[in-house]
Amino acid sequence: MAGIVVVFDFDKTIIDRDSDNWVVDGLGFTDLFNQLLPTMPWNTLMDTMMKEMHAQGTTIDDIVEVLKRSPIHPRIVPAIKSAHALGCELRIVSDANMFFIETILEHLGVKECFSELNSNPSFVDEEGRLRIFPYHDFTKTSHGCNLCPPNMCKGVIIERIQACLEGKKKIIYLGDGSGDYCPSLRLGEGDYVMPRKNFPVWELICRNPMLIKADIHEWSAGEDLERVLLHIINMVSVEHNSAQLFSVDCKLQTISTSNHALPHALPVPQ
Template identity: 70%
Template sequence: MAGIVVVFDFDKTIVDCDSDNWVVDELGFNVLFNRLLPTMPWNTLMDRMMMELHSHGKTIDDIVQVLQRIPIHPRIIPAIKAVHSLGCDLRIVSDANTFFIETILKHLKIRECFSDINTNPSYINEDGRLQILPYHDFNNFSHGCTLCPPMCKGGIIEKIQESLGEKKRLIYLGDGSGDYCPSLRLKEQDFMMPRKNFPVWELICKDPLLVKAQIHEWTNGEELERISLQLINKICSGESDEFISSNCKLHIMCVFGSH
């Protein structure tokens, strides 16, 4: 199954909330966060919040303890382990940050399942506080995508596609509006798995035919596990086109339009 690459978003896909909000809320700084939110870009704000946490005596250990109790659906870890055991190449494309993601994955004992993590860089500085940097350096250049401020996941998917060649097939799982751009970069032989009733699903439903990939929605960790494993098995047995037809796109559009 080396021909299958499974790309996961992180927040609200692997974990069941936004990791940035989770840390800020759990450490009691949500009021300040909400006050500053309209005044600066998200990554700049998160770096500022890490500075505020540090200045108020919150340590890296405090952040780690919060991250280690982040909510996650009980079927997500078995799903990731199963997909990895089948020989698929698992990757993460997320607008969280390296420290949060690495800390959580290591705690869940699934870090070794992922060959690559594309996210905002972060590090612990000499003062012992976490610094978060943007994936794209807007001081020097823009990523040029009007769909994706501040991080263009579509551009990352294109780089992955270029490195893989034509024979690899992608399965992309995500929930947020930032996952819409990569869904448009997927090819006809690929699969898009948007989380139902989340922003990327709603964007796709506006015009499903813009997405070349075959679409299959999911709602929770149990469905993520079942559908992703079905897809992998179908791809390997050469039956993927029978499993999900273009009618699925029309079904999604009709379901969304009925609400």
């Protein structure tokens, strides 16, 4: 439906694992990752891990093959395709990185369903090493949000999306992590937030649900995501169609009443 923007987180929402951990574990670098984790921010750590993996002979093809094996619930892809077919605009806001996300979406055959991907920028350099950079360059300036990691405030991204929306479009936001709490707070009345049950964002919302202006619809696994998402889309579509019919009916009644109210022409004096 043209009046709905569906915003997906990626890790543990579209795929069922954290893509960073999936690559590190899948290529046998878990011990090094855990050793370096306390010493630097996560985003910086992932760029460092790509350097170390490259130095030890890991290729981009090796990374791609691991990404293609990322676990995903069988109902997620149908849910994405259904929402897109119904006319919704689909976007991603994720603290993973563009290379991981694009590789997986292309493998799943759904990349073209998304009009915008927001994530940490990444590219393969001339040496064949994957470089990963922060979405917000926190070495130069702060995004000013104490709820989010220094490299990305998803709330800032959601506010930019809101500012670009035309008309009365509604946002449906799906996520699982603590980083999805800030954008949930930025949603307004008439929007929808879909937190994954028993995950950090759900727990944060449950502490004080009154802080959330959007309607809250939880989900647990892929079949729930599909069912709840399509239910909301259908509900919004029915409301939209009803409002249009009501508007047209009101206009017709106004025209009809106005016609009856016209005075009859007075006879011309002889």
